[in-house]
Amino acid sequence: MRSDxxxxxxAICVMLAGAVASLAVLARSSHALxxxxxxxxDNAAPTVVALDNAQARLRELHLLLLExxxxxxxxxxxxxxxxxxxxxxxxxxxxxxxxxxxxPGEVPLQRAVRESLSEVNLVVDRSLATAPxxxxxxxxxRRDLDTAMARLGLDLARASEFSAHxxxxxxxxxxxxxxxxxxxxxxxxAMTFLAAGATLALTYRAVRRAEALWAKSHAALDRRAAExxxxxxxxxxxxxxxxxxxxxxxxxxxxxxxxPEDASVRQAVKRGxxxxxxxxxxxxxxLEFARAGAAPTPGSRARVEDAVRDIADELGPIxxxxxxxxxxxxxxxxxxxxxxxxxxxxxxxxSNLVQNAIKYIGEGDVRRVSIRTADRPGEVRVExxxxxxxxxxxxxxxLFEPYARGRDAKxxxxxxxxxxxxxxxxxxxxxxGVEAADGRGSVFWFSLPTAA
Amino acid sequence: MADILIVDDDDDLGDTLALVLAGLGxxxxxxxxxxxxxxxxGDRAFPDVVILDIEMPVLDGPGMAxxxxxxxxxxxxxxxxxxxxxxxxxxxxxxxxxxxxxxxxCSLDTLLDLLSRALRxxxxxxxxxxxxxxxxxxxxxxxxxxxx
Numbered sequence: 372m373r374s375d376x377x378x379x380x381x382a383i384c385v386m387l388a389g390a391v392a393s394l395a396v397l398a399r400s401s402h403a404l405x406x407x408x409x410x411x412x413d414n415a416a417p418t419v420v421a422l423d424n425a426q427a428r429l430r431e432l433h434l435l436l437l438e439x440x441x442x443x444x445x446x447x448x449x450x451x452x453x454x455x456x457x458x459x460x461x462x463x464x465x466x467x468x469x470x471x472x473x474x475p476g477e478v479p480l481q482r483a484v485r486e487s488l489s490e491v492n493l494v495v496d497r498s499l500a501t502a503p504x505x506x507x508x509x510x511x512x513r514r515d516l517d518t519a520m521a522r523l524g525l526d527l528a529r530a531s532e533f534s535a536h537x538x539x540x541x542x543x544x545x546x547x548x549x550x551x552x553x554x555x556x557x558x559x560x561a562m563t564f565l566a567a568g569a570t571l572a573l574t575y576r577a578v579r580r581a582e583a584l585w586a587k588s589h590a591a592l593d594r595r596a597a598e599x600x601x602x603x604x605x606x607x608x609x610x611x612x613x614x615x616x617x618x619x620x621x622x623x624x625x626x627x628x629x630x631p632e633d634a635s636v637r638q639a640v641k642r643g644x645x646x647x648x649x650x651x652x653x654x655x656x657x658l659e660f661a662r663a664g665a666a667p668t669p670g671s672r673a674r675v676e677d678a679v680r681d682i683a684d685e686l687g688p689i690x691x692x693x694x695x696x697x698x699x700x701x702x703x704x705x706x707x708x709x710x711x712x713x714x715x716x717x718x719x720x721x722s723n724l725v726q727n728a729i730k731y732i733g734e735g736d737v738r739r740v741s742i743r744t745a746d747r748p749g750e751v752r753v754e755x756x757x758x759x760x761x762x763x764x765x766x767x768x769x770l771f772e773p774y775a776r777g778r779d780a781k782x783x784x785x786x787x788x789x790x791x792x793x794x795x796x797x798x799x800x801x802x803x804g805v806e807a808a809d810g811r812g813s814v815f816w817f818s819l820p821t822a823a
Numbered sequence: 824m825a826d827i828l829i830v831d832d833d834d835d836l837g838d839t840l841a842l843v844l845a846g847l848g849x850x851x852x853x854x855x856x857x858x859x860x861x862x863x864x865g866d867r868a869f870p871d872v873v874i875l876d877i878e879m880p881v882l883d884g885p886g887m888a889x890x891x892x893x894x895x896x897x898x899x900x901x902x903x904x905x906x907x908x909x910x911x912x913x914x915x916x917x918x919x920x921x922x923x924x925x926x927x928x929c930s931l932d933t934l935l936d937l938l939s940r941a942l943r944x945x946x947x948x949x950x951x952x953x954x955x956x957x958x959x960x961x962x963x964x965x966x967x968x969x970x971x
Contacts, residue, residue, distance in 0.1 A: 604910070608878050611908030615928030618838045622931045623846070651928055660908060694966035715911060 375573055382569040389563030396552050396559070403548040407541040414472045415538035421468040422531040425481070426524060428461035429491075434521050436498060440513060451499070458495065462488075468530070474537060480530040489522035499659050586611040596665055603661040610654055618647050659719060660787045663794035672822035673714040675744055675751055682721045683742065686729070690740065700743035708744075708751045710819035712799040717819070720795050721753060723788045724815045728757035735759065735811060747818065750801070754816040762813050767805050792817060825942050826850045827866070830860035830887065831876040831906075840874065857882025861890055864898055874934075874942045875906050877907035877915055880948035888919045903943040903948045906934070913918075936938065 435444060444450040466487055467524050468483060494515050504511065626639040683699050690697035710717060721742070728740040737758040743750045762770065769775050773790040793803045801819040808814050827849050831837040834855070852870070854860040855921035856879040864870070872890075877884035884905060891898040891912040905916050916924040923941045925933050 594864040604878075605909065607908040612831070612876075612926040615906075616833070616839045618844055618928050619836075619931060622842050623839075647928075659912075715914065750952045 375577060379570060379573040382566045382573065385565055385566035386570065389559050389566065393563070396556050400548055400552055403545050407545045410541040412728065414474065415534045415541065418468060418471050418534035419531050419538075421464055421471065422534070425461060425468060425641045426462040426531070428457060428464055429520060429527065432461055432495070434456045435514070436516060439515075440509065446503075451645050454495075454499070458492075465527075474533075477530065479534060480526065480533055483526040484523070484530055486604070487519070487526045491519045492588065505814075508709070526552065555684075583714045590786045599661055600665055603658050606654075606661075607658055613652065614647065614651055618644065618651075621647065629764055656787045656791070660791045662785055663719075663791045664798060667711075667716075667799045668713055669715040671711065671716075672709045673717040674709050675717070675753065678714065678717040678721055679742055679744065681718055682725055686722065686725050689726070690729050693729050693732070694738055695732050696739040696742050697725070698739065698776050698814075700741055708746060708801075709822040710751050710801075711822040712795075712801075712819055716795050716799060719819055721755070722790045723792045724753075724755040724817070727788050728755050728759065728815065731759050732757055733759040737811075748816045750820050752816055752818040754814050756808050756812060756814045758808075760813040761807055761811060762805055762806075770805060771803060789815075824848050824850075825872065825938075826870040827872055827874060827938075828852050828854065828860065828863055828870040829874045830854045830857065830863075830879070830884070831874075834875070834877040840934075847935075852898055856880055857884065857887030857890070857908055860887050864891070864901075869901055872902050872904060872938065874904045874938075877905060877909040877912065885915060885919055888921075889950055892907060892948065892950055900945075900947045902945055904934075904937050904941055918951060920947055920951055 375757070435457055437445065438444045439450060439454070444453070465484065468484070473481065498512055498516055501508075542663040556802055604772050621644050625637060625644065628637045628640065658766045670764070679699055683697060725740060725742065731739070732738050735758055739758045741756050743756070743777055744784065771789045774786045775789065789803075796803050796817045796819060799819055803815075804816040805816045806816070824847075827844055829840050829851060831840070831853075832855050836873070837853040837855070841853050844851050847953050852863055854863045858881045860875075861882070875884045875887065878887075882890070884907065888903055891901065891903075893899075902923060903910065903919065903921045905919065905921060906927055906929060907915075907924075909915060910925040912924055912926050916922075922944075923937045923946075925937060
């Protein structure tokens, strides 16, 4: 189990590391791509376009000058205008080229272009300025023009080639990064997958183990509860009947001992009967305590109103015999509710509290036990208030433990009553407690969830 | 004075009860389980009252009560007193529909009180919902059957 947990943590760490590594690889590739894109889009491509443009203008110019020479275009203003326009366009496109970002390797190429351009401009100016002369001078002029223009064309082509090469290098760089990263990414992904698989398997195993454990413990609890139920039932059957037999026999004997000389025997029988009553109460308390741990019957419900009335009826005479006033406070919402337990459980809990209150009422002037109920969200709270001596705060928790006895330890009983109430109530999802009453006395209370 | 049938699987208790009640002048018979009890009902004239235990082998208290009720032979008019240590005695008494019941062990006074009420009022049982039988035959062997 321990090692499973370690493996699980390790697997999750690997997955996280894989995620981080993937991100790093992605960032790296992205950066490389961005750099390459910049190189191409901002430099190489526009450069090639501008140079391409310049080359086209150059060829136009060359053609125009040729036509002029041949006579197709006149030496007039129109002819000059078109030549001037073409020269301007050429200048512009080369300016555009010059304006773009310059790679260090480009510097000599740019210089060459500038020089060639000046040369071309010189030659063209001369050609335009010179009037048509001899055939030889014309031919020489044309040769000069061709040479200058060819040089400029070549320089422009070289510069263009250089930029194209730049672009190619940038692309190759990106491909290079991808190629080296790819196996790395493959490894990272594979590791992450494996780690995820391991995490899944380990988690599944852990959950299954937990489920099995829970089921086992639940089954054990159920078994225990069932055994207790059976035990209590057997005890009830096997103890209570014999108790009654003994009690009846004693009573019978007692009734027959009418002669004066039987006085001491009669006393003995009386004592025996009293003792038997004590035993009967003990057995009853024990049985009730044992049964209190029983699992609640699902779907059971009990009306609070009925339980309160039954207890008031049943214990009224007992309270009266003890000189205690037993009263039920006026109906409130709590009375009308149903709680999620069997009527026997509710009655038993309330009965225990009321009997406890009567037993420990003490010797005050006011001897009153009041039953009241209150509606709370999702639960009903039942309170039994007495005007007894009260319970010191230090003792309050201990009271609900089995075999706890109050201050007045002379009062008979095993001390199971309150423990029984706690067991009953808590096994049905409720709570118990005791508080000091306003003034003298205590308020013992329990709450039970309302029935659905 | 009255004809009483006691049905209880505890021999000692049954016999002691019989002794006590006979001593008071009643005519008493004892059966050990619901089955014997039903047979006893058929033997002669119906008793005036049946004192019935709940948990017994073969046929339990509620089982016998329902059998008495089913056949329209007059048995259904016999009042029943439930005396038992069974935890849900009150609920069972309500289901059987008899107002006469007391938890074991009950005092002689309580028993005699119930007896006089039953003989006076003669309220027969009136079973409501189907009575769930409390007998767990295999598990419940009466302790008295294993006599030395």
